[in-house]
Amino acid sequence: MNVTRKDLLKSTFLLPLLASCNRYSKTEGITIKNYVPSVDEYDKTFYVQVDQSRCHACHTCTEVCPTGIIDGKDKKSTSKHTVHHYDGCVNCGQCLINCPYGAIQEQVSFITDIEDAINDKRKTVVAMVAPAVRYAIGEPFGFEPGYNAMPQMTAALKQLGFDIVWDNEFAADLTIIEEGTELIQRITKKVDKPLPQFTSCCPGWIKYVETFYPELIPHLSTCKSPIGMLGALAKTYGAKKIKKDPKDFYTISIMPCIAKKFEGLRPELNASGYRDIDATINTRELAYMFKKNNIDLKNISHENPDPVLGISTGAATIFGVTGGVMEAALRFAYEAVTGKQLTNIEFESVRGEQGIREASIPVGGLTINVCVISGLKNAKPVIEMVKNGTSKYHFIEVMTCPGGCVNGGGQPLDPDNVFIL
Amino acid sequence: MKRTRRSFLLLSTMSIVLISSFKYISNIFASTYTTIKSKRTKGVYTYDKSMPLRKSQDNPQIKVIYKEYLEHPNSHLAHKLLHTQYIDRSAKYKALKEKGILQ
Numbered sequence: 001m002n003v004t005r006k007d008l009l010k011s012t013f014l015l016p017l018l019a020s021c022n023r024y025s026k027t028e029g030i031t032i033k034n035y036v037p038s039v040d041e042y043d044k045t046f047y048v049q050v051d052q053s054r055c056h057a058c059h060t061c062t063e064v065c066p067t068g069i070i071d072g073k074d075k076k077s078t079s080k081h082t083v084h085h086y087d088g089c090v091n092c093g094q095c096l097i098n099c100p101y102g103a104i105q106e107q108v109s110f111i112t113d114i115e116d117a118i119n120d121k122r123k124t125v126v127a128m129v130a131p132a133v134r135y136a137i138g139e140p141f142g143f144e145p146g147y148n149a150m151p152q153m154t155a156a157l158k159q160l161g162f163d164i165v166w167d168n169e170f171a172a173d174l175t176i177i178e179e180g181t182e183l184i185q186r187i188t189k190k191v192d193k194p195l196p197q198f199t200s201c202c203p204g205w206i207k208y209v210e211t212f213y214p215e216l217i218p219h220l221s222t223c224k225s226p227i228g229m230l231g232a233l234a235k236t237y238g239a240k241k242i243k244k245d246p247k248d249f250y251t252i253s254i255m256p257c258i259a260k261k262f263e264g265l266r267p268e269l270n271a272s273g274y275r276d277i278d279a280t281i282n283t284r285e286l287a288y289m290f291k292k293n294n295i296d297l298k299n300i301s302h303e304n305p306d307p308v309l310g311i312s313t314g315a316a317t318i319f320g321v322t323g324g325v326m327e328a329a330l331r332f333a334y335e336a337v338t339g340k341q342l343t344n345i346e347f348e349s350v351r352g353e354q355g356i357r358e359a360s361i362p363v364g365g366l367t368i369n370v371c372v373i374s375g376l377k378n379a380k381p382v383i384e385m386v387k388n389g390t391s392k393y394h395f396i397e398v399m400t401c402p403g404g405c406v407n408g409g410g411q412p413l414d415p416d417n418v419f420i421l
Numbered sequence: 422m423k424r425t426r427r428s429f430l431l432l433s434t435m436s437i438v439l440i441s442s443f444k445y446i447s448n449i450f451a452s453t454y455t456t457i458k459s460k461r462t463k464g465v466y467t468y469d470k471s472m473p474l475r476k477s478q479d480n481p482q483i484k485v486i487y488k489e490y491l492e493h494p495n496s497h498l499a500h501k502l503l504h505t506q507y508i509d510r511s512a513k514y515k516a517l518k519e520k521g522i523l524q
Contacts, residue, residue: 043510068523084522087513135461135468145457146464173477174486178503180477181494206507214509222504232502237490271502311482314468314475323463331476345475351466353459406461414457 003317033105034112039275042265046083046107047091047258048409054103055080061095061104066208066376066400070095080098087211092204092400093258093409098417108261110252110279117250118161118278126238127162128154129232129305131169132256132320132405133283139412140287141297151302153286156295158303166238168253169303169312171230172319172328175201179223179325180332183395187366194218196371196386196393199325201225203259204400208376213383226319226330227253227260231276233309241257241308243386252279254286256320259400277384282410322374322404323350323357326397330361330368338364353403356382358393369393375402 037045050061050070057080061070069088070081083089096104117123129150138149154165179199185191200206200221209216224232231251238245253264263269264277281289290297304310315331318324326345334342349359350370355378358371369391373379379398385391401407491499514523517523 085517088523089508132461132465135464145460146462146467148464148468170480170482173480173483174503176477177483177487177494178499185495207510210507210510212510212511213513217509220507222500222506224503224505228505229503233486236502237486241454268505307482311480313477313480314470314472315477316480317472318465318469321462324465328477332478335476335478343477367518403458403462406465407458413522416457 001067033107034109036110036113036279037108037265039265039267042262042267044086046085046086047261048104049107050080050082051103051105052080052082054101056101057081058099058100064094064098064391066090066092066094066204067212078197090204090207090211090376090400091259091262091409095411096258097407097413099409100417102413106258109285110261110281111285112408114252114279114281114289117252120250122248123250123313124163124168124244124248125161125252126234127157127252127254128166128168128227128234128277129157129173129254130227130256130320130405131172131298131317132258132408132411133254133286135320135406136256136283136295136411137287139372140291141286141396143297149297151304152297152300153301154305155303155366156290156297159295159300160293162252164242165303166230166234166309167312168226168230169316169319170309171226171233172316173313174229174233175226176315176325176328176332178229179221180245180329180336182221182223183329184333184336187368187394188266196391196396197221199395199397201239201319201325202398203257203263203375203402205379205398207259207262207398208379213387216383216386219386224269225263227255227262227277230309231264231269232271235276236275238309246274249274250278251276252281253277254281254283256283256405256411258282258409260410272294282408284410284412287412319407321351322399322402323352323372323397324404326350326370326372326395329395330363330370334361334363337366355402366394371396373398374404376400408414 004008057078059079067088067090069085070083117125125210134148134150134153135146137153138147139145143149159164183197186195186197196219198220200223209220234251235246235249239249253260261280264280271278315328318327327350330347331345350357350372355375356373361368361370369392371382373382382396487493
């Protein structure tokens with residue numbers, strides 16, 4: 001093609017125009033395979049799989065996979081990738097959000113089930129929103145990443161037909177009280193359980209321990225993840241408080257995560273006498289549902305989550321980032337052990353972007369040695385130390401996704417990562 | 422170089438284009454250093470700073486639920502509803518190892 005001066009000038013004028021369009025507005029990139037596994041088959045199902053026709057064998061997924069289950073067919077560098085077996089996959093979805101060709105797709109989606117439940121007038125449809133979702137749900141609607149769109153999202157969920165919006169941050173606060181108390185009991189030897197204690201909020205991490213390091217199971221906190229707690233409380237305490245029959249409740253957990261779909265289907269999550277969590281969707285799917293129903297988060301009123309299970313604190317909102325659970329637990333443990341008011345609330349030493357961070361925090365007469373792992377690939381050296389008995393830590397937080405839940409596998413895609421957008 | 426009307430026009434157009442697209446160009450440089458991940462992280466910490474209550478034990482709803490329902494942390498009812506056990510799945514890993522799928 002012969003490029004004339006006129007063409008060149010035209011294109012120089014057009015480029016800034018193109019750039020002024022919002023880069024984040026087309027980032028749901030979801031593929032609905034309307035398939036919901038039964039509770040018996042929840043661990044015999046692929047949650048992500050590679051579309052062979054779109055794979056370019058670029059190895060990005062192999063680099064980010066924490067277990068190495070996603071690889072070339074015959075482990076040759078030129079063959080297209082595939083998830084070889086569901087047992088070796090922790091369902092974190094890092095391959096999906098990092099794939100430059102959009103070749104990796106989710107295999108389980110509850111969207112149609114949720115639409116049926118909303119249309120069923122007898123059902124009380126309850127939304128339970130995770131902390132990290134509100135910082136990314138705005139992106140497909142033109143908000144900057146990191147903008148807290150919880151008030152808009154609550155109004156949009158009501159408009160979509162949800163009867164109640166409860167906040168999973170409330171359950172995050174409850175997790176801190178339960179998990180922090182458990183930690184203090186372990187340190188003061190009131191219960192006969194080993195140290196260090198690992199966090200149990202991350203479903204990818206839990207499946208990883210169960211599959212690869214079952215000898216570490218006694219080290220895991222026995223607390224359910226926040227959504228496991230909120231699901232059980234919604235159908236017991238919550239239903240009692242708002243005087244509704246828990247039989248008609250349909251609880252939907254809205255998560256920045258693909259592995260939470262696996263967790264929501266775990267057979268043991270039925271403490272309320274019913275299925276604690278009826279459906280799980282992620283941020284991308286929620287954005288898709290809003291757009292399908294012509295709901296624009298930019299032009300909508302603001303609402304607060306419903307009372308009873310809807311009030312939260314700053315300690316709960318930082319659950320969405322790496323080091324957040326640790327920091328929230330320290331804010332609780334300090335006051336619980338010393339009985340004094342904590343003045344310096346921010347524990348800068350557990351924040352940051354490095355894969356492994358450690359700190360020693362003086363709490364009354366005790367010194368609590370903590371470790372924060374961001375990205376499951378970084379967990380191995382610490383796990384080996386714990387197995388050998390050479391670790392000095394008391395409390396270890398592990399988040400499967402680098403950076404924590406805000407960078408989870410269910411979040412809107414990063415336009416910098418994906419060529420096809 | 423001879424200064425003609427034509428070259429003057431060319432130079433002025435180019436400089437206008439450069440100045441007007443400065444924001445776009447600097448954005449490109451900025452976005453290579455601030456990722457979407459760090460923007461979201463910053464959003465979380467900024468919002469934490471703006472909250473009136475920043476410790477879980479200060480949440481009024483938490484105080485109510487322990488008073489009305491759960492009694493105290495790690496109580497019997499709390500263990501029934503809020504705690505769980507884990508499943509040993511290592512046999513499946515061994516099977517994968519034998520098939521040569523995982524190391």
